[in-house]
Amino acid sequence: RVMVGNLIGEDHVNYVLMYNMLTGIRIGVSRCQAKMKRPVTDADYTAKHKYSFDIVGNELTPSARYDFKFKDYAPWIFRELREDYFHLDPADYLLSLTAKYILSELGSPGKSGSFFYFSRNYRFIIKTIHHAEHKYLRSILKDYHQHMKDNPHTLLSRFYGLHRVKLPRGRKIHFVIMNNLFPPHRDIHETYDLKGSAWGREYPEEKAKQNPKATLKDLNWVHRGRRFELGPEKRALFSEQLRRDTEFLKKIGVMDYSLLIGIHNMERGNRDNIRENQLSVFHPDVGGLARRKPSSVKGNSEASAVRKIVKRSDPKAMAFAIQELPTIDSTDRRHFLFYQDEGGLRATDEANQAMDIIYYLGVIDILTPYNTTKRLEHLWRGTTIDRVRF
Ligand code: ATP
Numbered sequence: 290r291v292m293v294g295n296l297i298g299e300d301h302v303n304y305v306l307m308y309n310m311l312t313g314i315r316i317g318v319s320r321c322q323a324k325m326k327r328p329v330t331d332a333d334y335t336a337k338h339k340y341s342f343d344i345v346g347n348e349l350t351p352s353a354r355y356d357f358k359f360k361d362y363a364p365w366i367f368r369e370l371r372e373d374y375f376h377l378d379p380a381d382y383l384l385s386l387t388a389k390y391i392l393s394e395l396g397s398p399g400k401s402g403s404f405f406y407f408s409r410n411y412r413f414i415i416k417t418i419h420h421a422e423h424k425y426l427r428s429i430l431k432d433y434h435q436h437m438k439d440n441p442h443t444l445l446s447r448f449y450g451l452h453r454v455k456l457p458r459g460r461k462i463h464f465v466i467m468n469n470l471f472p473p474h475r476d477i478h479e480t481y482d483l484k485g486s487a488w489g490r491e492y493p494e495e496k497a498k499q500n501p502k503a504t505l506k507d508l509n510w511v512h513r514g515r516r517f518e519l520g521p522e523k524r525a526l527f528s529e530q531l532r533r534d535t536e537f538l539k540k541i542g543v544m545d546y547s548l549l550i551g552i553h554n555m556e557r558g559n560r561d562n563i564r565e566n567q568l569s570v571f572h573p574d575v576g577g578l579a580r581r582k583p584s585s586v587k588g589n590s591e592a593s594a595v596r597k598i599v600k601r602s603d604p605k606a607m608a609f610a611i612q613e614l615p616t617i618d619s620t621d622r623r624h625f626l627f628y629q630d631e632g633g634l635r636a637t638d639e640a641n642q643a644m645d646i647i648y649y650l651g652v653i654d655i656l657t658p659y660n661t662t663k664r665l666e667h668l669w670r671g672t673t674i675d676r677v678r679f
Pocket residue numbers: 290398399400401402403405414446467468469470471480482504549653654
């Protein structure tokens with residue numbers, strides 16, 4: 290996992306797709322947002338709003354660079370989710386995604402062929418999904434909505450929107466927008482994608498040595514002797530929320546999910562990054578901070594985010610960093626119990642005292658129902674995540 294991904298410039302194969310996705314979101318979401326808020330109805334769950342874009346434009350849609358069609362699914366439901374349960378500021382959401390047409394592409398990290406794109410401030414992820422996943426999300430939307438209402442501290446992916454772009458030659462691309470679990474301002478030192486099963490659940494340790502950013506799996510967790518360091522208080526809260534969330538997934542028939550855990554070691558900090566005094570060269574606004582003693586910079590989210598990006602010394606990435614300094618302070622995360630400590634969950638010891646580890650975690654990939662997947666690991670019984678010993 291590389292935070293920065295590849296910036297999508299005009300010469301990128303997916304530039305048109307990105308342009309269309311962001312244009313659709315910009316127009317679709319602001320259209321809904323411009324109306325007076327009203328309570329949602331049953332019809333809102335199945336609603337879809339169609340937009341047709343072309344270079345001329347019309348009353349409903351401004352002119353666009355390309356011809357394409359856009360569908361916004363259940364816009365009123367997602368609006369309510371964003372505002373009432375996910376504590377997102379509407380303008381913030383729209384601007385994060387569309388103020389500038391900049392996304393970075395993570396490519397396709399999983400086996401499914403889905404593509405992942407980060408918004409320019411890294412708060413949001415656009416994931417392309419298969420038609421079956423799209424249909425599934427629509428079919429469970431009411432239950433999902435209810436679960437989000439009942440569980441403000443849920444660990445499940447927070448979906449902010451469900452859309453479709455149709456290109457002129459008929460290719461249809463469905464995608465969701467969701468929360469990025471990982472913070473822009475902290476290095477993740479180890480990443481685990483845990484399913485609670487053993488089958489094929491090991492990333493080769495040999496390869497991991499060469500690729501420390503690789504996403505590790507269940508058996509790596511076990512063989513490395515990792516423990517989930519949570520004292521009694523946090524452990525009880527966390528286990529209860531995980532129980533409710535996995536219970537919900539079981540009820541709706543989802544089995545192929547994972548608990549994604551990113552581990553930030555505070556002692557190690559962000560020192561994989563460049564030295565502070567190099568910063569001012571790249572960003573005048575952060576330069577002031579950077580010229581102070583390094584200790585005063587430590588933990589400053591903007592400075593470290595820039596450092597993280599700038600160290601790659603890729604001129605495009607630098608431009609990206611300078612346009613948008615990611616920060617975590619102004620976000621929704623402070624409302625959520627398990628995302629409160631610097632955007633994550635701080636480890637605690639048996640006496641509930643804070644330790645120098647922050648976990649960034651959540652349950653991801655929750656759109657594949659049991660009957661459409663043929664993986665062996667589903668032979669495992671019960672709520673699989675519980676089987677990993679934390
Ligand atoms: P497959 O079905 O083969 O497992 P997929 O294409 O459905 O793959 P996911 O399992 O959803 O992909 O995610 C793949 C990887 O992308 C994860 O292991 C994780 O590293 C990263 N990722 C996915 N969702 C998030 C998220 N919300 N926040 C941060 N990273 C994420």
